Amino acid sequence: MSKLRTTGKIFIIILLVFILSGCMDQTEVDQLAYVVAIGLGKSEEDDNLVKITYIFANPESGTQAGGSGGDEPPQETISFSATDFITSRSLANAVIAKQVTYDLLRLIIVSEDFAKDEDFIRWIYDATKAMEIRRDIRLLVSQEEPSVFVQNNQPKLDTRPHQYFELMFNRGLNTGTVPPSKLNRFFRITEADANLFLSIYATTELNDDTKENKDPDNIAAGEFEFEGETNNTQFAGSAVFKEGIMIDTLTIEETRLAFLLSNVLQQPDEILTSLPDPFTDEHYLTVRIRRESNVDLKMNLDKTKPSILATIPISIEVMTNHGMTDFTDSEKIRQTLEKSFEDTLTEKFDELIKKTQEKYSTEPFGWSLVARKEFLTIPEWESFDWMKTYPNMEIHTDVRVDLEKFGRQTELPSLDEMRD
Amino acid sequence: MFNIIQKMKPKTRTQHGNKMGKKKLAQDVNPNLQKNLDTLKVVYSYPDNTDFLIRELFISGLNKKAAILFISTITDFKLIDEHIIAPLLNNKDENIPIHNIITIQSIENKHTIQDTMKDINSGNAALFIEGEKQAYSVNVANFEGRGIENPENETVVKGPKESFNEKAFTNISLIRKRLKNENLVIENSVVSQRSNNVVYTLYIKDITSEKLLENVRERLNTLDVDAIQNLSLLEQYIEERKYSLFPTVLYTERPDRAVSFLEDGYIVLLMDNSPDSIVLPATFWSFFHTSEDHYLRFMYGNFTRLLRIFALFITIFTSSIYISVVTFHIEMIPPDLLLAIAASREKVPFPAVIEVLLMEVAFELIREAGLRVPSPIGPTIGIVGALILGQAAVEANIVSPIVVIVVALSGLSSFAVGDISMNFTIRILRFGFILAASVFGIYGMTAVFTLGLFYMISLKSFGVPYLSPLTPKYKSSGDTVFRRVLQHETFRPGYVKPKDITKR
Structure with missing residues (x-):
């Protein structure tokens, strides 16, 4: 009898656990609306409101599973004003049928207008409060309002939004056209208060005032001219944030140079660009640029005359040769070539560094992290004040070019003999 | 507790009856x-x-x-x-x-x-x-029975293909054939009062621990029943925890396997009418191993062991991981997969738990029914069960396709553990994990797993800890998840306390 009673008690206790715990966290995957991107823009009516834009992924699009999804569109978008993007979750339910979740959130789109507002930082820090928002999502600055950006952004082939953005960013990182722009890095740099943060810069609208015959590398989003039938969205170049406020944009070339100067940013796989041919005036050489190892930074940070010597080891593969000079034959020709590349690159690096010193008064390369190690205590570092001292620093770059292959077939026919 | 002992004691009626006879x-x-x-x-x-x-x-x-x-x-x-x-x-x-x-x-x-x-x-x-x-x-006895046939449950590709049959003498002969040694002792004892069933206790005199032997003898002699027809029934009389989910007595139909256990200092029981033998004591590993692990070369044998431990965990965990990830830890799933799951679940009317339970039960039904189906219509039923049921259930939006994959995977993997008792153990355990996952997600699964480990460590089979020699540690050849090269298997398992621990 007593045995029965104990069993009964144990059973009831177990039952209580089930009842009281109540599956509180439980949510079924099919009852959620997955937000892939949040857009933040200035609200026209009130300073205390922001215009929230959501891109919802439609799980049923593009799946071949049994009982297919029919012709439902791949995404759903909605824009409205709210006090922040946490309360907007429940507000959205006035229109959206399912519970809004940020589990699948991949990026936050901010309008250039809003990013340049000094109040922007107040809203973006909401992302640190929400449980579901991961720190590895990306920050994107769009020239236009996010609501417009989202409406215009209609990818034709990779229609599923999360996939489209993921592919776009990965490709951009591989070619060095856009910076990584992770939210976590934004917070870190803003709080460290020494560097610039580079964010992805994008637009869906073409700039009309594009100058003719511009160097194809020296453009930012909106300046790339193309024809054909595809999505109008361009991801190119970066938006520069200083102390949580956007101050400027960088072109593709500048973004790439920043990649090459930085030990913090992950290096792109292939930077394909063209550099002047030292042997002919009218032709360019297409090269693939890779940095061989980390930039070697020699810092001398005494208060009076701080200086930095950056040694940048670069390996270059020559892909085309329109001047048809034979590089393989003579050691001397190769040395001239190397020298020419070094000069061109040094010039470009110096130009960018000068721009950061004069225009931004700090750098986006993460050099302050290296500089910190030169100081014994944090107060010493703080009194050094990187942002104040950087503009006056004497910075030298030393580019060491290492030539690699000259394409698959190195030899080219001699033009003189052929045209004979 | 005392109640139970007292209940078991009064057997005066039968004893009295025997005295009269x-x-x-x-x-x-x-x-x-x-x-x-x-x-x-x-x-x-x-x-x-x-x-x-x-x-x-x-x-x-x-x-x-x-x-x-x-x-x-x-x-x-x-x-x-x-x-x-x-x-x-x-x-x-x-x-x-x-x-x-x-x-x-x-x-x-x-x-x-x-x-x-x-x-x-x-x-x-x-x-x-x-x-x-x-x-x-x-002595002119001649009992009818079948001849020596291939093993049916413990099949091997490489290695001997004889199995025990229902005649104890044949079985002893099969063992003697492999173990030609005067120290192999075959004791017999009558374990039932009315049917006079005889149990043969086999052991190697100069290896097997006297204490273990005494333990087994005592349990056999204290049995007080009218009839124990075969070893499957005897197993349930002599095991320690009768309500336990885990088997503590190993049951094998392969004479070579029985002999290898004998050589390590274990005790083997044989009976007429049982095409098997019982090996005492048993550890978790003896259920996990098969004889082929040692017949295959070192790499091949360990490869199958790796597959088997993998299959074991797949069986226990896939369904429950699916449930907990889908209901509690959505952020763990890669976006593409998450959207695919969400899309396929969109039209399913049940929550994930019910969905999985439905398919798991269906699978168990097919399995149990398939066992009883007369052999001529077996394949037909298999097709109906597996193909039609799975396909139709998906098309009728009763379950999502991914659940069919999950359940089929865990069901299929369960067959990799050959021992019938251990097989049941993990199949039942799976449902425990599914329930835990549906209530507490991964957290619940971890809790159940930890409790399960505690319980397994507390188990003993004839005085031998269930997970030895892994924990507690004993001197042995380390034949647990993986095995060593034969030349390095130099010790008999220390936990059976053999009189001679080194193998030469």
Whole structure:
């Protein structure tokens, strides 16, 4: 009898656990609306409101599973004003049928207008409060309002939004056209208060005032001219944030140079660009640029005359040769070539560094992290004040070019003999 | 607790009944032949009992009446005819002992009627002779049974393909064939009162621990039941925790496996009517291993072990991981997969738990029913069950396709653990994990897993910890998840306390 009673008690206790715990966290995957991107823009009516834009992924699009999804569109978008993007979750339910979740959130789109507002930082820090928002999502600055950006952004082939953005960013990182722009890095740099943060810069609208015959590398989003039938969205170049406020944009070339100067940013796989041919005036050489190892930074940070010597080891593969000079034959020709590349690159690096010193008064390369190690205590570092001292620093770059292959077939026919 | 012990104790009725029987039959063999015959005729309900036969004859030479009693269905007719009846009838000698007339290997003298009966029951012929105060029990037993066949549950690709059959003597012979050693001892003991079932205890005298042996003997001798037909039933009488989910007695149908355990100092039990043997004690690893692990070369054997441990975890965890990830930890899933799952679940009316349980139960049903289906229609049912049910359930939006994959994977993997008892264990465990996952997600699964480990460590089989030699640590050849190269397996498992721990 007593045995029965104990069993009964144990059973009831177990039952209580089930009842009281109540599956509180439980949510079924099919009852959620997955937000892939949040857009933040200035609200026209009130300073205390922001215009929230959501891109919802439609799980049923593009799946071949049994009982297919029919012709439902791949995404759903909605824009409205709210006090922040946490309360907007429940507000959205006035229109959206399912519970809004940020589990699948991949990026936050901010309008250039809003990013340049000094109040922007107040809203973006909401992302640190929400449980579901991961720190590895990306920050994107769009020239236009996010609501417009989202409406215009209609990818034709990779229609599923999360996939489209993921592919776009990965490709951009591989070619060095856009910076990584992770939210976590934004917070870190803003709080460290020494560097610039580079964010992805994008637009869906073409700039009309594009100058003719511009160097194809020296453009930012909106300046790339193309024809054909595809999505109008361009991801190119970066938006520069200083102390949580956007101050400027960088072109593709500048973004790439920043990649090459930085030990913090992950290096792109292939930077394909063209550099002047030292042997002919009218032709360019297409090269693939890779940095061989980390930039070697020699810092001398005494208060009076701080200086930095950056040694940048670069390996270059020559892909085309329109001047048809034979590089393989003579050691001397190769040395001239190397020298020419070094000069061109040094010039470009110096130009960018000068721009950061004069225009931004700090750098986006993460050099302050290296500089910190030169100081014994944090107060010493703080009194050094990187942002104040950087503009006056004497910075030298030393580019060491290492030539690699000259394409698959190195030899080219001699033009003189052929045209004979 | 005491209640249970007391409940088990009072068996006075049967003991009393036996005493009565003994009193009646424990009488000496009477010199008067007719009296003996009368007694036995009553006992065996002669002539109602049709296969009990009495052949009366006159031994010429000795000039004595005699009678041969036997049960025709369990004796060899030809032997009786040629080696008992014929020599007796043809005898011319006047002064010759019966032992010298009968030409059969084994003859014993029995002085009581009861002993004689026991022998008749086990297939001997009893020879009563007028004027003699003893009966001759001649071994002519011939029980019908099948021959040695291939193992059905523990099949191997490489290695011997003999299995035990229902005759204990054949089984002992199969073991002796592999272990030609005078130290192999075969003890027998009667474990049931009414059916007189005999259990053969096999061990190697100079290896097996005396204490372990005593433990087994004691458990066999304290059994107090009318009948234990075979080892499957005996297993349940001698195991320690009868309600436990985990088996603690290993059951194998392979003589080679039994022998390898004997050589390591384990004890093997055999019985008539069981095409198997019982190996004592058993650890978790003995259920996890198969004999082929050692027959295959080092790399191949360990590869199958790796697959098996993998399959074990897949069986236990896939369904529950699916449930917990889909209901509690959505952020763990890669976006593409998450959207695919969400899309396929969109039209399913049930929550993930019900969905999975539905398919798991369906799978178990197919499995159980498939076992009972008569073999000619087996394949048809298989197709209906697997193909139609799975396909149709998905198309009818009752379950999502991914659940079919999850359940099929876990169901299929469960077959990788060959031992039938362990197989049931993990199949039932799976449901425990599913429930835990549906209530608490991964957290619940971890809790159940931890509790399960605690329980497994607390288990003992005949005094041997269940997870040894892994934990607690014992000196052994380290044959647990993986095995070593044969030359490095130099120790017998320390946990069975063998008298000689090194193998040479």
